[in-house]
Amino acid sequence: MTIELIDQASNELVEAFERLIPQLSSSAPALDFNQISELVDQPDVYLFVYRGEPDLSQADAGTDTTAAGPILGMLTLVTFKIPTGTRAWIEDVVVDSEARGQGAGRQLVETATAYAKEVGAKTVDLTSRPSREAANRLYRSCGFELRETNVYRA
Template sequence: MAQIEIIEATEVTDDLVEAFQRLVPQLSSSNPPPSGAELQAIVSSEASVLLLAVDREAGDRILGSLTLAWFRIPTGVRAWIEDVVVDGEARGQGVGEHLNRHALDVARARGARTVDLTSRPSREAANRLYQRIGFVPRDTNVYRYSLDT
């Protein structure tokens, strides 16, 4: 069993870039892994935090990641969880739960009133995890406008 610790990415290293080259294809087949410069933009942002699940017993190998963004709107501070990914070899070991619970603590500390996320219905294990943690499905429509067209 891995000794999992959740840390905030504070610098872009070769290990971080390599981890995202390995993790992003497990998350999305339509988006390439971020470059070092793109990771730097995320790491240095004042509106988000890049959380990493590292295995302390395996030389701090990155097992998964989660991005938490927050923003102020007229009704308060809101937070949003995006791009949660756990390496296939580490699934079922509690990595996703550790990442999400840590993100909720960070959002609470930032003054967020709510934390939202989306998850495809086909990601059955992830959806069970989110509901077990306490996320509840919302009766709402999610719309997307693609600026790439």
């Protein structure tokens, strides 16, 4: 199982988005190839994916068995500079329902947090609805602290 930083769109990503986005949001449509390209081509926007183990039972004789496993989760990290320093925000964390409870979310969050620090972010923020109890436990166990703040949306 590995975490990969994505730098270009692929048909595999399109298929992963079609499977994962409905598990994240009932109202957001999955992105197509061009939209994924636009996402990963943005400066300071980083798409991380979690890959499961390759299915070696599907390998034919003479086939490269070091192929990457399937994409089972993803998150987006955004970094930005403001007058008080470089900040980061984690968005759209999702792990396939079949892979939950196996450490994928933790690996994604910890990898993205470490990467944000590497690129100079002073803080990393994220939000989660209170009803997402497992996600909230995960974020607290990864060192995130609940802040008393109001979030406004226009």
